[in-house]
Structures are given as C-alpha cells and as structure tokens.
Amino acid sequence: MHAYSTDSNERVNIPFYLAAASILSAWILPKFLNWIGLSVPWWFDAPAVIGFYGIYYKLFDTLFWKWLAKVGIIQTPDLNGLWKGHFLSSYDGHTTQKVATIEIKQTWTKMCIVFRNGTSRSKSMTSSIITTNAEGIVISYEYQNEPNYDTVSTMQIHRGFTRLTLSTDKKELDGEYYTGRGRLSYGTMRFTKT
Structure with a gap:
C-alpha cells in the first residue's frame, strides 16, 4: 500500500x-x-x-x-472492498462494455487500488481523495498497467490516470480514465460495491 x-x-x-x-x-x-x-x-x-x-x-x-x-465524523470515506462493474474504451470506439473489478485496500493513511479485467491488471502508484468537491467525493489515482501474457501484442506495460466520483450513498464509483504513451486510450468506467 x-x-x-x-x-x-x-x-x-x-x-x-x-x-x-x-x-x-x-x-x-x-x-x-x-x-x-x-x-x-x-x-x-x-x-x-x-x-x-x-x-x-x-x-x-x-x-x-x-x-x-x-457515522459521518470522519470525512475520509471507507472504500475498502471489491467493486464490480464495466468500462468502455476508445480502443474499440466505446462500443463494448468490458467487465472489470476494482479491489481497494485502505487504512486512514494508506491505500492500494487494483483494477482487473480479462486482459490486464493495474495497480495504483499514487492516489488522492478530495472530500470538498461540489460533484461529490472524488478518488484519483495514477496506475501502472501490466497486460496478461496472452493479450494482443499492441498491449504493453503502460501508465495511466483514473478519476472516479463516489455516489452519495457510497455504493457506486463512476468516472473516466486515460492512458499514457504506449497505449493512448481513454474511456469511462462504472463500479458498484459488492
């Protein structure tokens, strides 16, 4: 973490x-x-x-x-757990919903966010939680993505950034991502806490 x-x-x-x-x-x-x-x-x-x-x-x-x-005394939300959902990617023109999960391990001072789908795994390297945003609580993180051994050859290890907004009932994360050099894709994502 x-x-x-x-x-x-x-x-x-x-x-x-x-x-x-x-x-x-x-x-x-x-x-x-x-x-x-x-x-x-x-x-x-x-x-x-x-x-x-x-x-x-x-x-x-x-x-x-x-x-x-x-009970609302602490502003930092408890995001621990498994979040299931999907994402849309510019790689295929945002046409196919791809199943994915986010697993969050968190203490009051440390965190690790792991994103998984059928082709790769991403792990957060840095993150922040903004509690005073007008839209709601925002979770942002930079990640490093490592593709599975059997993915397409265009998929390389790359870095990216994700920004998710927590719903008011604290049961959904909704946002977008983009990747850096080597992949150059972007998209939207939505997850529900299980």
Whole structure:
C-alpha cells in the first residue's frame, strides 16, 4: 500500500487528539498501577506517552476511522472492498462494455487500488481523495498497467490516470480514465460495491 493525500483537515486535527489522549493515558497509568498495588520502575513510565500514542495511532489508522466515517465524523470515506462493474474504451470506439473489478485496500493513511479485467491488471502508484468537491467525493489515482501474457501484442506495460466520483450513498464509483504513451486510450468506467 502507498500513502494517499486528502484535502480533509483530519490529518492535522486527529494527531492532536491522539496526542492529548496519550498524555491523559500516561498520566492515569501510574495512578492505576498504584491503585491495583503494582510498583513499576521509573523507566516503565517514562516512555508511556510515546507508547500510548503509537498504540492509539495504529488503532485509529486501521479500525477507529472506519467507524467514525460510517457515522459521518470522519470525512475520509471507507472504500475498502471489491467493486464490480464495466468500462468502455476508445480502443474499440466505446462500443463494448468490458467487465472489470476494482479491489481497494485502505487504512486512514494508506491505500492500494487494483483494477482487473480479462486482459490486464493495474495497480495504483499514487492516489488522492478530495472530500470538498461540489460533484461529490472524488478518488484519483495514477496506475501502472501490466497486460496478461496472452493479450494482443499492441498491449504493453503502460501508465495511466483514473478519476472516479463516489455516489452519495457510497455504493457506486463512476468516472473516466486515460492512458499514457504506449497505449493512448481513454474511456469511462462504472463500479458498484459488492
């Protein structure tokens, strides 16, 4: 997975809240240990703030943000899962709907988007989520495409770019793509979360 960018203020605010919770937890820890009758050496308590911060950050990055996104407290949407759909390509004049899937693996700070169809596989290299667009939430990513061994000879490894808009019910991705040198095609795509 790679890091992704977002225009949400969460990336500034959330670490502050996690730091405050870590300081509070480190302050409570020795009082709790005394209360249950445990005595620990001084060096156990010294790194407590950093230890709590690391634990809280990891839990937030992998779990808590998903729950907070579901209830609307976090703007970054949880896109994890398999999305099934189709795309149209300029390669054949946009005449044939081709079946494809997008699999998204995501934490609060990292993401990987894998596109598959019958002839190739693409994997995201960079991505971003724009949460303040008038059209809705927009997911953009640059990818590298690797054709299957049995595809047509004109299909080479190439790079491209995809821009998808998330529906308001967060169940559909709709957008377009274009490819770089070596392929020079473009098209539209639509996916539904399974």
